[in-house]
Each structure stands twice: as C-alpha cells, then as structure tokens.
Ligand SMILES: [Zn+2]
C-alpha cells in the first residue's frame with residue numbers, strides 16, 4: 352500500500368512560509384495499491400492538487416474514484432468544488448460516509464449551495480453517487496478492504512481501516528480521547544496495524560484548554576501506538592498554530608514515547 356499525504360493540516364489551511372515544510376493544506380490522503388486500486392480519504396484543500404494529478408494521469412480516460420469521508424467539517428470537504436475529476440462527464444465519483452448527520456450527497460449539496468458557490472453540486476459534470484456505510488461493515492475497492500469505525504469527536508466521525516495483502520492502515524482523524532467505549536474500540540482496530548494515522552493536534556499543555564474540542568495530543572497518539580503495537584505512527588491534523596519548528600519538537604517528544612513516529616507531511620508517501 353502506498354499512502355500519500357496531500358493535506359495534513361487540521362481546522363483551516365495555513366499557507367505560511369513557516370508552515371510549508373510540513374504542509375499547509377487540510378486533510379486528504381490517497382491510498383493506492385500497485386494494481387491501481389485507490390481510495391481517497393477526505394477532500395480537504397489538499398485534494399485540489401490530487402484531483403489535478405489524477406486527471407493528468409488519466410490522460411483523458413475515464414476515472415472511477417472512491418472517496419471516503421470521515422465527516423463533514425469544512426477542513427475535510429472544502430476541496431469538493433475544486434476537485435477536477437468532478438468536472439469531466441466521463442468520470443464517476445463515489446462518496447462513502449455515515450448518514451448519522453445527513454446523507455453525504457445532501458450535505459455536499461448544501462455546502463455548495465448558492466451563494467456559497469456559484470453553481471450547485473447537481474450541476475457537476477461527473478456521475479456522482481453515495482454509499483452509506485455502517486459501523487464495522489466492510490466494503491471493497493479493487494484489492495482494498497475498507498472498514499469504518501466510529502471515532503469520538505464533536506460530530507459523528509468514521510475512522511477507516513484499510514487492508515490489502517496482509518498490510519493495514521488505520522486513518523483516525525478528528526479523534527478526542529476520553530470516551531471509554533470508543534477508546535477501547537480504537538485500540539482493537541489499531542492493534543498491530545502497519546501504519547496508524549492519528550489526530551495529534553495539540554500538545555498536552557494546549558489540550559488542557561481545549562477539552563471537548565474534538566482533538567487529541569501527540570502524547571495520546573504515541574501512547575495509543577505503543578499500546579496497540581502498531582509498526583508506525585503518523586501524527587496528523589496538525590494545529591494551524593504549529594509551525595515547522597514546533598512540529599519538529601512535537602515529533603521528538605512523541606518519538607521518546609513511540610520511536611517509530613513520523614509527522615504526516617504534505618507530498619510524502621509511506622509504503623506499507
Ligand atoms: Zn478536522
């Protein structure tokens with residue numbers, strides 16, 4: 352599995368020179384197998400570049416894309432109106448997600464409603480469809496098996512476990528620890544994973560002022576990685592206030608707890 356980070360920032364994009372070593376775009380991750388099977392996790396602002404790359408790569412041929420949405424906060428859907436494959440009629444884009452707070456395509460339609468965008472979701476040229484997911488019920492995309500699981504946040508969130516050929520990646524964005532049932536579930540889901548991508552928005556000191564805001568800390572992510580015996584941890588959903596230097600300090604602190612930790616970095620690929 353090739354896991355490529357197109358957007359790693361949380362909450363809002365941060366196009367500042369001091370932040371660009373790690374990346375300023377919001378959540379978007381591409382998971383691809385060597386046979387071409389591809390899943391896209393979230394369409395934050397990083398998805399704009401991904402969309403342009405996919406269209407170029409297709410060379411005018413049709414694209415059949417599978418987008419798994421964790422939830423509908425703007426930092427996870429803001430590139431929908433700028434996702435190039437949606438503007439070509441030969442393409443098909445399937446959106447997967449929960450209907451706990453509304454059906455995915457209804458919510459995406461609402462996000463693009465005039466006057467928030469000059470034309471509507473229904474006018475997009477590509478064929479769009481949705482698949483409503485249920486907790487712990489897997490779906491397959493080519494050679495990838497994707498299993499959704501609930502994550503504790505301010506709104507309903509699905510995390511996703513992706514498996515192929517014996518390897519597994521767990522995508523756990525917008526996660527706040529402290530819900531006993533969901534913390535236990537996450538420990539089980541992440542157990543032995545090759546890669547855990549985990550919300551690490553805050554330092555423990557910052558978190559003391561942000562309890563209930565829906566995000567976790569590098570410390571919790573590193574402890575979880577150690578407890579679940581994952582092979583590698585990628586800290587994700589970086590706080591907009593954290594520049595490259597601060598993130599480097601956060602990485603060192605996390606590595607003291609769980610050595611095989613990296614910062615999810617825009618443009619970087621991890622092979623599992
Ligand atoms: Zn978020």
Ligand SMILES: [Zn+2]
Pocket residue numbers: 422424504525565
């Ligand atoms: Zn959120």
